[in-house]
Structure formats: C-alpha cells, structure tokens
Amino acid sequence: MADKILFDLVSPEKLLLSKAVDMVTVPGSEGYMGVIAGHAPLVSTLRAGMIDLKDEGVDTRFFIRGGFAEINPTKITVLAEEAIPMSELDLAIIDQRIIDAQEDEIAAKTDADRIRAAQLVDDLKLVRAAF
Amino acid sequence: MASVKEMRTRIGSVKSTQKITKAMQMVAAAKLRRAQAAAESARPYAKAMANVIANLASGVSGPSAPLLLGGTGKDQRHLVIVATSDRGLAGGFNGGIVRAAREKIAELIAAGKDVKIITVGRKGRDQLRRQYGDRYVESFEVGIKPASFALVKPVAEKVLSMYRGGELDVVTLVYSTFKSVVTQTPTVRQLIPAVVEKSESTAFYDYEPDEDTILEALLPQNISVQLLSALLDNQAGFFAAQMAAMDNATRNAGDLINALTIQMNRTRQAQITKELIEIISGASAV
Numbered sequence: 424m425a426d427k428i429l430f431d432l433v434s435p436e437k438l439l440l441s442k443a444v445d446m447v448t449v450p451g452s453e454g455y456m457g458v459i460a461g462h463a464p465l466v467s468t469l470r471a472g473m474i475d476l477k478d479e480g481v482d483t484r485f486f487i488r489g490g491f492a493e494i495n496p497t498k499i500t501v502l503a504e505e506a507i508p509m510s511e512l513d514l515a516i517i518d519q520r521i522i523d524a525q526e527d528e529i530a531a532k533t534d535a536d537r538i539r540a541a542q543l544v545d546d547l548k549l550v551r552a553a554f
Numbered sequence: 555m556a557s558v559k560e561m562r563t564r565i566g567s568v569k570s571t572q573k574i575t576k577a578m579q580m581v582a583a584a585k586l587r588r589a590q591a592a593a594e595s596a597r598p599y600a601k602a603m604a605n606v607i608a609n610l611a612s613g614v615s616g617p618s619a620p621l622l623l624g625g626t627g628k629d630q631r632h633l634v635i636v637a638t639s640d641r642g643l644a645g646g647f648n649g650g651i652v653r654a655a656r657e658k659i660a661e662l663i664a665a666g667k668d669v670k671i672i673t674v675g676r677k678g679r680d681q682l683r684r685q686y687g688d689r690y691v692e693s694f695e696v697g698i699k700p701a702s703f704a705l706v707k708p709v710a711e712k713v714l715s716m717y718r719g720g721e722l723d724v725v726t727l728v729y730s731t732f733k734s735v736v737t738q739t740p741t742v743r744q745l746i747p748a749v750v751e752k753s754e755s756t757a758f759y760d761y762e763p764d765e766d767t768i769l770e771a772l773l774p775q776n777i778s779v780q781l782l783s784a785l786l787d788n789q790a791g792f793f794a795a796q797m798a799a800m801d802n803a804t805r806n807a808g809d810l811i812n813a814l815t816i817q818m819n820r821t822r823q824a825q826i827t828k829e830l831i832e833i834i835s836g837a838s839a840v
Contacts (some may be wrong), residue, residue: 433602435703435782437595452763466606467762468771491772493606493759500602504775 426460429498430476432485434506439485447499448475449492450546458499465494471520471546473509473553474501484509486550488520489543514554521547558825561818565811572807578643579800586735586793592700593732593786600783603776609759610769611750620766621717622773625747628723631668633691633716634659635709635745637729637784638678639792640696645802647730647738647795648677651788654740655728659686670722674709674785691716701785703778710778717746729784730791736798738791745780748773 427443447458450472469490476483490503507516524547528540556564611623636655638648655678662669671689673679679693694709716722725746730738743749761768 431598431602433599435596435599435779436592438598452767464759465762466610466759466768468768491606491768491775493602493609500606502599502602502606 427478428458428460428462431498431500432474432503432506433501434503439503439506439508440483442476442478444476444478446477448473448477449499449501450474450487451492458494461496462494462499464496465492467492467494469501469503471543472550474506486512486517488547512554514551517547517551517554521551556821558818558822561814561821565814565818568807568810568814572804572811575800575803575807579797579804582793582797582800586790586797589700589786589790589793590732590735593783593790596783596786600779603772603779607748607772607776608750610765610772611748620769620773622746622777623748623750623769626720626723629667631670631721631723632662633670633672633713633722633725634662635713635725635727635781636671636673636675636678636682637727637781637788638673638675638681639788640676640698641792642677643799644792644796645799647792647799648675648681650738650740651728651730652678652681654742655682656685658726658728658742659689672709672712674781675788696785696789701782701789703782706778706781706785710774710781713745713777714774722746727780727784729788732787732790732794735794738795743780743784745777748776 427445428447430440430442430444430447431438432440445459448455449458449467450470452468452470455472456467469487469492471488472486474485474487476485485503486507486509487501487503488505490501490506492502493500521544524540524543528537528544531537531540607623634655636651638651642648659669659671669686669689670691671682671686672691673682673693675694675696683690683693692712697705699705713722713725717725724744727743727745729741729743731741732738
C-alpha cells in the first residue's frame with residue numbers, strides 16, 4: 424500500500440485534522456466503509472459513529488455526530504456536524520448527545536425531522552454499546 | 555472664565571472616562587483574539603462545504619435542481635438579512651453595515667421588488683426599524699457568547715421555512731467581512747439561490763444514499779454555515795472596531811486632560827499673581 428490518501432476532518436468550529444493516511448473508515452449512511460487511495464469519487468451522508476484512521480499501523484479514532492464525506496481518488500474530506508477525538512470522549516458525552524437527540528425527537532415538528540432524530544438516537548446507542 | 559475648582563472637577567471626570575475607555579479597549583483586545591481565532595477556524599468547514607456544493611452543482615442544474623440551489627426562477631420577493639452587533643461604541647462598524655444594507659434595500663425597492671427584512675443584532679434592528687418598520691419579519695439578538703450553531707439555528711430555520719413556504723425568491727445577507735484588525739468591509743452576499751463557485755474537479759461523483767437526499771441535507775446546512783461564518787466574522791470585526799474606537803477615545807481623553815491641566819494651572823497662577831499684587835500694593839499704601 425504505497426499510496427496514501429489525504430484525510431481532512433473539519434467541524435464547524437475548526438479543522439481537526441489534515442493528514443495523509445493509509446486507510447480511513449467512515450460511518451456512511453449505508454454502512455461503514457473503508458476508503459483507501461484511488462477510491463472512486465463519492466459523496467455520502469454520514470451517520471453518528473466512529474471514524475477510524477489507519478496509518479503506519481497506528482489507529483486514530485474520532486467520534487462524529489453525522490455529517491458528509493466527499494471522496495475522490497486522492498482525498499477524503501469529512502464535514503462533521505460535531506467531531507470529538509477518542510481521547511477526549513467519554514460515556515457522559517455520548518449520554519448527553521443521546522438525551523439531546525431524544526429531546527429533538529419529541530420536539531420534532533415534521534415526520535422527516537422525527538425520523539432523523541430517531542435514527543440519531545439509534546446510532547448513538549450503537550456507539551455507546553461499542554464504547 | 556471657569557474657576558479652578560470647576561476645572562479640577564472636569565479633569566477628574568475626563569480622567570475617569572479615560573479609565574473606562576482604556577479598560578474597554580483592553581477587554582476588546584482580549585476578546586478580539588478569541589473571536590479572530592474562532593472566525594479563522596470556522597473557515598475550513600465553510601470552504602470544504604462550498605467545495606462539495608460546487609462539485610455537486612456541476613452535476614445538477616436546470617429545472618430539476620433543488621430550490622435552494624436553482625432558486626424559484628423569479629426575482630420578485632427579496633429577503634435581506636442584516637447582521638450587526640448588539641452593542642455600539644465601536645466607531646463606524648455598525649453604521650457601515652447598516653449603510654450597505656440601506657443601499658441594497660433602496661436599490662431593490664427602486665427596482666419595484668418586494669423586500670422583507672430580518673435583523674440579527676440589536677444595533678441593526680434599532681437603526682432600520684425606524685425607516686423600514688413595515689417590512690420587518692423578525693429580529694434576533696446576538697448575545698455576548700461567541701457565535702455558535704445554536705445561535706444560528708433559529709435564524710436559518712426561519713429563513714428556510716419562509717423559503718419553503720414560497721414567500722421568497724432571493725435571500726441576501728449583509729454583514730462585515732473581517733479582513734484584518736484594521737479593515738472590516740461591509741459585504742452584501744446572496745445566500746439563496748446558492749452562488750456556486752466554479753468547480754475544481756470535473757469528476758463524476760457517486761452519491762450515497764442518493765443525490766437528492768444529500769442535497770436536501772447539504773443545502774440547508776450550507777445556509778447555517780454561511781450565517782455562522784458571517785456572524786463570526788462580524789464578532790471579530792466588532793471587537794477590532796471597538797478596540798480601535800476605544801484607543802482613539804483614550805488618546806483624545808489624554809489630549810483633553812493635558813489641555814485642561816494647562817488651562818487650570820494658568821488660571822491658578824493668574825489668581826496667585828493677582829492676590830500677590832493686592833498684598834504688595836496694600837503694603838506699599840501703608
């Protein structure tokens with residue numbers, strides 16, 4: 424695996440990481456997907472979940488709460504609604520997100536919003552279970 | 555001529571004013587640093603978002619394009635969002651934004667368009683309400699915390715619901731771009747329909763789950779992001795303008811104190827001389 428893929432992780436507050444890595448695993452809306460250099464161009468929505476970077480045998484993980492990924496053969500850009508490095512993440516943060524999402528679900532005005540919030544609750548619970 | 559006592563009081567009051575402006579300048583400088591960092595760190599996201607949209611937009615155009623991207627095809631009903639600060643004492647900062655907004659609004663009205671106004675920030679509301687009170691939709695306050703998504707959300711929701719409800723054709727945002735600590739430029743920018751930059755890549759993208767779903771999620775998010783980055787720019791610009799204004803005020807107060815002190819000393823010396831002459835002439839008369 425000679426080629427690396429440039430990985431950008433940005434949240435609305437800041438650019439968290441910009442680095443060339445061997446492989447990136449992102450929580451796509453249709454399931455987790457691994458991305459390496461030479462991937463076909465793709466734009467995907469992302470669920471809440473973990474981003475996993477593999478570089479020189481070292482794993483780095485981030486929690487994201489939904490967003491988008493733009494992938495082309497040399498670069499992947501993740502636009503996260505919120506991103507937290509694994510080292511700063513704990514159960515209390517995830518629980519708070521679950522509570523927020525549940526409140527959103529109750530307060531949702533349209534079906535689409537309610538479904539989205541319910542989806543977020545489910546995804547967050549999966550993250551919590553795996554934590 | 556004012557008495558020495560009156561002048562001393564006056565100097566005292568100018569001195570305490572100077573202390574206040576000095577303190578405000580230092581507070582603004584400290585806040586500026588934080589606001590500037592926030593504005594700068596929000597840029598990569600806005601830029602990446604613009605990039606994704608540019609790439610997507612090159613694939614979808616024509617009548618099938620989503621409303622937020624392609625517009626309604628009309629140009630009659632306008633919404634102008636005016637973003638200012640809540641507080642003043644920042645020189646021409648808010649004045650500049652409001653002037654740019656007024657020009658834009660006047661131009662639209664002159665062209666026979668229907669114009670509605672939303673303000674973010676108390677200063678813009680106060681200054682525009684008098685003139686365009688009947689065109690008001692809603693006004694939001696900025697508050698003292700750094701701009702965040704929570705602050706932008708109600709504004710974006712209001713705009714989107716109006717747009718989806720078919721009340722609007724074009725949405726324009728007026729705010730101040732933070733160029734540097736000494737320059738902030740009032741800027742008028744069109745939000746809806748999205749202004750798309752020329753795409754860098756010509757690759758055909760696959761979409762997951764599908765194009766419509768992504769655009770449906772991405773475009774409203776883009777409105778929030780643009781609003782957020784405008785508000786962050788505004789906050790940084792506000793503190794920079796306030797710092798400059800307060801620096802000037804402090805210096806002016808210093809000049810005033812010097813001038814008053816000289817005048818007071820002269821008056822006091824004149825009085826002493828007068829009294830001496832009286833004593834001497836009294837003594838020589840004896």
